[in-house]
Amino acid sequence: MNSSASTKERILTAAEALFAQRGFEGASLRQLTAAAGVNLAAVNYHFGSKDNLVEEVFKRRLDQLNARRLAALKQVAGHPETTLDDVLAAFIRPALDLSHDGGGGLFMRVLARAFAEHDDSLRKFLSENYGHVMRQFTTEFARLLPQLSKEELYWRIDLVTGALTHAMSGFGIIQRKSDVSEITHREQTAAHLIRFAAAGLSHP
Amino acid sequence: MNSSASTKERILTAAEALFAQRGFEGASLRQLTAAAGVNLAAVNYHFGSKDNLVEEVFKRRLDQLNARRLAALKQVAGHPETTLDDVLAAFIRPALDLSHDGGGGLFMRVLARAFAEHDDSLRKFLSENYGHVMRQFTTEFARLLPQLSKEELYWRIDLVTGALTHAMSGFGIIQRKSDVSEITHREQTAAHLIRFAAAGLSHP
DNA sequence: AATGAAATCAAACGATCGTTTGAGCATACG
């Protein structure tokens, strides 16, 4: 279809969509290359193996998402006037933006699949490429919620993570009402998630 | 006749564990039957197909889980003195109990996998066998939270579902501290989840 | 135009998948 894009990019885009729909094992290289309009052998030529392709699909979006989240966090972390909502916005808004621009509408669903997979190698890869972000956010949450024990804080962050991952994996489907502009709809969605997460984190 | 029931049960138990670990497509019938100590052909003989086996794995636990949840809900639904915590307890406690007795420790992880799968036939099956439970709980939530619009309520229930599914899928791993009895640990876990869910549902 | 590296292609590789087969075994009933 998109013959202007490079073969590598077309494979990555088709893989992202197919992984979101059928899973990492359910999507075959033959379906994938047919959808991308490239030869079957192109995957092993450009990526070496299917497992490497899976990692590259994650890296392409995750590097961007991590950078945006950390940049947003840096602007509020440590400041005395920073609120819980500010930190949550730094975590949530970049994911929402990724879903609407940059063509990453299906990536959050791929990420949710990866969270559900309890495969060790995939979890290790995610931990190496995602863990430092969660760690920095956790530090800031701990600063803003000093009344919580470490155990209590980890519990709540885990639950919030589950809620947000679940919700964001549905972004591909949820359609805004036609009488609301996209930017308004995105603001409303962000407000929903932020208020829910703040309530779950800071309840007495 | 009795030996067939034994073979069936062994297949179901091995399938539950292997589906939790490797996913529905990742677990092969050869791994599965080897783990169960039965012949390869036994799956197709007793269940007809692998897809039918997947459904039977769900049915075995889901029928019990649904029955317990609805029974607990029935005891509190509609009563004027019922609180949000009561309804949430009716939803959460049966899942916790299933994880600790009856050998269903891995089932919640299988269920979480199924939620992450966006496969149409599996979602249809879950909707048919799980939807009526969610519908009854939603009705009771709506009664106890009359200040929320329908749209707002659905948003919050969806987020709570994501959080609980995520948390419960980890039950197989989380170990209680040795100085806490299992029943105390279960109570503490239930209290965590109920308070978090109540905060997320009822925040201003 | 000639050259050589990079990219694409059709075809085939061995492995593994879910499923089927037909013979053999067990147990219950006339």
Added chain:
DNA sequence: CGTATGCTCAAACGATCGTTTGATTTCATT
């Protein structure tokens, strides 16, 4: 006892999987 029925078993089926191969095409550089 003989036989029917339910179950188990090793073996094989065709299909599909990820991967590899070697020839061919593409294309920038000389």
